[in-house]
Amino acid sequence: VPFGDRLAAAVATRQSQIVLGLDPDPARLWASTAASTSAGGHARTPAGAAAAAVEAHCRAVLDAVASAIVAVKPQLACFERLGAPGRAALGRVVEHAHGLGLLVLADAKRGDIDVSAKAYGQSLIGSTPSPFGEIAGLGADAMTASPYMGLDTIVPLLDVARPAGAGVFVLVRTSNPGAADFEDRELTDGGPLWESVARGVEALRAPGPVSGLSDVGAVVGATAPQHVTRLRELMPTTPFLLPGVGAQGGRVEDLAAAFAPGPAGGLVTASRSIVQAASAIGAPADQAQAALAEAERLRGIAWGLA
Amino acid sequence: VPFGDRLAAAVATRQSQIVLGLDPDPARLWASTAASTSAGGHARTPAGAAAAAVEAHCRAVLDAVASAIVAVKPQLACFERLGAPGRAALGRVVEHAHGLGLLVLADAKRGDIDVSAKAYGQSLIGSTPSPFGEIAGLGADAMTASPYMGLDTIVPLLDVARPAGAGVFVLVRTSNPGAADFEDRELTDGGPLWESVARGVEALRAPGPVSGLSDVGAVVGATAPQHVTRLRELMPTTPFLLPGVGAQGGRVEDLAAAFAPGPAGGLVTASRSIVQAASAIGAPADQAQAALAEAERLRGIAWGLA
Numbered sequence: 258v259p260f261g262d263r264l265a266a267a268v269a270t271r272q273s274q275i276v277l278g279l280d281p282d283p284a285r286l287w288a289s290t291a292a293s294t295s296a297g298g299h300a301r302t303p304a305g306a307a308a309a310a311v312e313a314h315c316r317a318v319l320d321a322v323a324s325a326i327v328a329v330k331p332q333l334a335c336f337e338r339l340g341a342p343g344r345a346a347l348g349r350v351v352e353h354a355h356g357l358g359l360l361v362l363a364d365a366k367r368g369d370i371d372v373s374a375k376a377y378g379q380s381l382i383g384s385t386p387s388p389f390g391e392i393a394g395l396g397a398d399a400m401t402a403s404p405y406m407g408l409d410t411i412v413p414l415l416d417v418a419r420p421a422g423a424g425v426f427v428l429v430r431t432s433n434p435g436a437a438d439f440e441d442r443e444l445t446d447g448g449p450l451w452e453s454v455a456r457g458v459e460a461l462r463a464p465g466p467v468s469g470l471s472d473v474g475a476v477v478g479a480t481a482p483q484h485v486t487r488l489r490e491l492m493p494t495t496p497f498l499l500p501g502v503g504a505q506g507g508r509v510e511d512l513a514a515a516f517a518p519g520p521a522g523g524l525v526t527a528s529r530s531i532v533q534a535a536s537a538i539g540a541p542a543d544q545a546q547a548a549l550a551e552a553e554r555l556r557g558i559a560w561g562l563a
Numbered sequence: 564v565p566f567g568d569r570l571a572a573a574v575a576t577r578q579s580q581i582v583l584g585l586d587p588d589p590a591r592l593w594a595s596t597a598a599s600t601s602a603g604g605h606a607r608t609p610a611g612a613a614a615a616a617v618e619a620h621c622r623a624v625l626d627a628v629a630s631a632i633v634a635v636k637p638q639l640a641c642f643e644r645l646g647a648p649g650r651a652a653l654g655r656v657v658e659h660a661h662g663l664g665l666l667v668l669a670d671a672k673r674g675d676i677d678v679s680a681k682a683y684g685q686s687l688i689g690s691t692p693s694p695f696g697e698i699a700g701l702g703a704d705a706m707t708a709s710p711y712m713g714l715d716t717i718v719p720l721l722d723v724a725r726p727a728g729a730g731v732f733v734l735v736r737t738s739n740p741g742a743a744d745f746e747d748r749e750l751t752d753g754g755p756l757w758e759s760v761a762r763g764v765e766a767l768r769a770p771g772p773v774s775g776l777s778d779v780g781a782v783v784g785a786t787a788p789q790h791v792t793r794l795r796e797l798m799p800t801t802p803f804l805l806p807g808v809g810a811q812g813g814r815v816e817d818l819a820a821a822f823a824p825g826p827a828g829g830l831v832t833a834s835r836s837i838v839q840a841a842s843a844i845g846a847p848a849d850q851a852q853a854a855l856a857e858a859e860r861l862r863g864i865a866w867g868l869a
Contacts, residue, residue: 280679283693303696334675334682338691339698345647366675368709369640370739373586376640385644387589390609392645403674405711405734407741428711433676435713438763443751450745450756457744
C-alpha cells in the first residue's frame with residue numbers, strides 16, 4: 258500500500274494528526290524512568306546507561322500518549338549522540354511504537370549524492386543486501402530529507418521508500434529564524450527558493466490511489482502560517498509535516514489550509530510541549546497524565562480544523 | 564589549537580592534501596579482509612558480521628594508504644546502515660585512523676534546528692553531559708553540514724567544534740548534476756545561491772593565528788573547476804573539501820585555485836578511485852599496492868600544484 262494511503266488510513270482510524278517528536282535529553286527524562294533505570298545498577302558505560310534510560314523514557318511517553326497521536330518522530334541526533342547503545346535503543350523504540358499501532362517518521366534531514374542517499378534509505382527504511390545476509394534497517398515508515406543538493410539526492414530515497422510503502426518528507430520552508438538566510442531568498446525567475454523546492458516536491462509526487470495523498474511530503478514550519486496557504490496551492494495533495502507548534506511559537510489554530518486535501522494533509526508535530534507538559538503546569542508528579550492531556554488538547558484542535 | 568592551524572600543520576607534516584573517502588559496501592570489500600572475517604565463523608547477526616568485515620576492510624585500506632594521505636572521510640550512511648554494530652565499527656575505524664596520525668572528517672551533511680544541531684555536534688565531535696557520566700562522541704576532527712535551513716543551524720555545530728579545535732565543512736557547490744536544481748539558481752540580489760552560501764561561510768570564519776586558515780570549510784565539487792576560482796575569491800582563507808575527483812570525473816590538475824591560501828587550502832577527496840584501484844588496472848590480487856599507488860599519484864599531482 259502506498260504511503261499516502263497508509264497515512265490517510267492511520268489518521269482516519271486514530272482520529273488524530275498529532276505526531277509526537279521524541280528528542281530525549283538524558284538530563285531531562287521523566288523522573289519515574291530515570292529512577293528505575295539507574296536503580297538497575299549494572300556496571301555500564303555512560304552511553305549504555307543513558308541509552309537504557311532514554312529507551313525507558315521513550316517507552317513511557319509513548320505508552321502515555323499513544324491514544325492521542327498517529328505517529329512518532331524520533332530526532333535521530335538525540336539517539337546518535339549515545340553511540341552504538343543509542344542506535345540499539347532507537348531500534349527498540351521504533352518497534353515499541355509499531356506495536357502501539359503508530360507510524361514512525363525518522364527525523365534525519367539527510368541529503369547526499371546518489372550512492373550515499375541510497376545507503377541512508379537502506380539504513381532508515383529499507384535493508385542492505387550483503388554476503389553476510391540481508392541487513393535490516395531501522396524500519397521507519399518515512400524519513401525527512403534536505404533538498405539543498407538537488408532532486409537527484411531525493412530520488413534514491415524514494416527508490417528505497419516506494420517499494421516499502423514508505424514516504425519521504427522534504428524540507429521546504431522550515432520553522433527556524435535562519436530560514437530567512439537561504440530558503441526565503443528570491444529567485445530571478447520568480448518567488449522564493451522554497452517555492453522552487455515545492456515545485457520539485459510536486460514533480461516527484463506519486464498519489465495513493467485511494468486517498469490521492471502523495472508519498473512525497475513537505476516539512477513546512479507552523480511558525481509562518483501564511484506560507485502554509487501558498488504551499489498548499491503549489492502542492493495540492495502533499496502531506497505537510499508541521500513542526501514548530503508549542504515551544505517555537507506556532508499555533509495549531511492557524512494551520513487550517515494544510516488540511517485541504519483531507520484530514521491527513523497536515524501532521525502537527527509537538528515534542529517538548531507534550532513531553533514536558535507537567536513542568537509547564539507546575540505538576541511534576543503527573544508527567545504521563547499531563548502529557549496525555551496536552552496531546553489530547555492538540556488532537557482536538559487539529560481534528561476540529563480538518 | 565584552532566582547526567585551521569591543525570589542518571595546515573598536518574598537511575605540512577604529511578606533505579599531502581589527499582583525503583581518503585571511506586564508503587564501504589559490504590558486497591565490495593577487499594578480498595583478504597572479507598575472507599579473514601568470514602573465516603572467523605562466529606554465529607552473528609548479518610549486521611554484526613558485515614560490520615566486522617567492513618571494519619577489517621577499512622583498517623586494511625588505511626594501513627595501505629596512510630603514508631600518502633592526510634585525512635580520512637568516512638561516509639556515515641555506509642556505517643549507519645549496519646545498525647548498532649556499524650556505529651561501533653565506525654568508532655574503532657576512527658580510533659585506528661587517529662593512531663595512524665590522520666585527521667578524521669565525518670561526512671554527515673547534517674543540518675537541523677539549534678537543539679538538534681547541538682546534539683549532532685555532540686555526537687560527532689564533542690560529548691554529551693548526562694547524569695550517567697559524560698558520553699563520548701565519535702571524536703571526529705571535523706564534520707560536513709548542509710546550509711539549507713540557514714546559518715542558525717551551522718552556528719551550534721561551531722559552538723561544539725571550536726572548543727575542541729575541530730572544524731565544520733559547509734556544503735556550498737556540490738559535485739552532483741542535481742546541484743543545478745537549487746544551488747545554481749540565480750538570486751534577485753545577484754549571483755547564484757551558492758555564492759550567497761559562500762558569503763555566509765565567510766561571515767562565520769575564524770582564522771587560525773598561525774596559518775590564517777579558517778575553521779569553517781566549504782565543500783566545493785571538483786567537477787566544476789570554474790566555481791573553485793570564484794569561490795576562492797569569495798572565501799580567501801577557507802579550506803576547500805573537493806569531492807568528485809576520479810569516479811565522478813573531476814581532475815586534480817584543474818584545482819590549482821583552491822591552494823591560493825597555502826597547501827592546506829584544498830583537500831582532494833577520493834574514494835572508489837583509490838580503494839578499487841586494483842580493479843581499474845585489472846590486478847585484483849594487489850589491492851593494497853594499487854590503492855597506495857593511486858593515492859601517491861594523486862598526492863604528487865596536488866602537492867605539485869600547491
